[in-house]
Amino acid sequence: MPPPNPVPVFRARALSRRYGRGDAEVRALDAIDLDVAAGEVVFVAGPSGSGKSTLLHLLGTLDRADSGTVEVEGRDIAALGERERALLRRERLGFVFQDFHLVPVLSALENVEYPLWIAGVGRRERRERAGALLAAVGLERRADHRPRELSGGERQRVAVARALVHRPAAILADEPTGNLDSATGRAVLAQLLALHREHGAALVVATHDAELLADAPRRVTLRDGRIAADERVGAPA
């Protein structure tokens, strides 16, 4: 077994993000310190408005902090321009969104292929890797279907496959079960965790679903933009 990577996938220090100005200012995140190790699974819990999504956006280089730093695999993202951030996301990060966010004019297979397509991977390799991941989430028979022809659970499984197809160092999942019924949500999360174990990517899941949090190996609870608790229930998955 290879030795654990001493450089965390994410390192946040004194991370703050505010919205609005003056009396209307809201501190979405307030001086957060957080490390996520390579291959680690972290569930970010907290009520709506506690800053879960903001934290994931900042870790995922989708937004810029007002103060503090974020490092992704040791790289300070504050120094990166839009193109460099896009390349970092394309190569090292995967995203799963609550609303699936699939491209409606692409088939399930093409949606999974998309990260490889923009990276310039050849068609044959794209098809093979995307096809294998679609099969892993049980959708090989739905490969040619457009998103509107898929159920919510199927769409999120396509999104999970898309998040993993380029072999990222970390996956950021923002309320991945939020638009699914509980059974489907559990099934999708189980698949996400299984694929995480297989691929070794770190996984950060934001959720306020208490049922999902029950088995979380590490649970970071946010309240009013601050870390209220950081609990390690067991060994990393």
Place this chain on the structure above:
Amino acid sequence: MNPFPLALRNLTRNPRRTALSLAVVASGAAAIVLTAGFVRFSFDGLREAMIHGGLGHLEVAVAAEVGRRSGGTLDRAPSLGGWRELRAEIERLPRVAAVGANLHVMGLVQRADGAAVSFAGVGVEPDRERAMGFVTKLRAGVPLPASPPAAGADVAQLAVGLAESLGVDVGDSLTLLTARADGMLSALDVRVAGLFTTGVAELDTRLLKLPLASAMRLAETDEVSNLLVGLDDTRDTAAALAAVERLVAGRDPALAVTPWPERAPFYGQVRDLYLGIFAFLGSVVVLLVVLAASNTLVMTVFERLRELGTLRAIGTTPAQIVALLLAEALWLGALGGALGAALGALGVAGLNALDLRMPPPPGAVDPLDLRLAYVPEAMAGAALLMLAVLALAALVPILRVLRLRVVEALGHV
């Protein structure tokens, strides 16, 4: 990453809006094709009407006379000697259909009762003019005789305005009076063989034509004012000009060869006017298409902000987003432009089939045929222009998307 296949699929999201955009672009391209067809037909028609209305493709005259007179006038003095031999030499050149001699005479034309008005006359060779494809718009009577009339049997054709001011008609007798080179007056009795129009009202008030032999009898000269060279094809003008210039080089007195555009400043003025109108209309069309297409593209992009945010979130670079949106605009431009070019061609055929006429322009006599030319370069140009126009129209939505933060786009509803 080749953005065009995905861009084409994106156009299928909202077929009605895509169809509307295509219609706007196609209308713009078709408008350009139709306008270009109208302008080209007008240019060609005016050019050929001037050339075959008596201008000829080339004029050969004594250089000093050309320098003394402004181009295109009908008052060159009889100064070209040895013209029959010169004409034979020019007619042997390739691309030359025929060469006709002209003798310009000016003076008074007098009715039997003594009433007189001034005239500008030109002695012509009707057989040569016919060989050059010259057309006289005869309103009454008969054409001038092909062979030179005998002395005492001279005839003339009067422009309709001149005949009207004199109050004469076909068959009436007139006396032409002119001043010879030595200052003495000379007279010639002619019978009105026919009435014609030049198509220009002002010219119609003073012009008359008579056979070259009659004009020579009137002016008592064997020299002519100039030789007019008619070509098989107007496009050969430059080549024929060079050939005739080589032929007459070094002659004494020096001869000048003048191509038709230099003798037809009116053509240049009309051309500049039409091109100005065309450029203005083209600019309006381009502006309308840019505004309409830009509006559509902005709507298209705004509806997809979340999706575009997602694409950026999963690693699509700003340049790739630009390429994708630009490709969508270029598809619209290419498809709309091609459709517009085809519709324009159909429109040309349709309008020509209707055989419409327009009122005479100011100063002209005859109504104009509303006909349009097929201008392949305008069709290709309109299609290409629509590509550029759509690329321009895409700037607004592209800049909007690039300014938007990814997280804002993701949260867009």
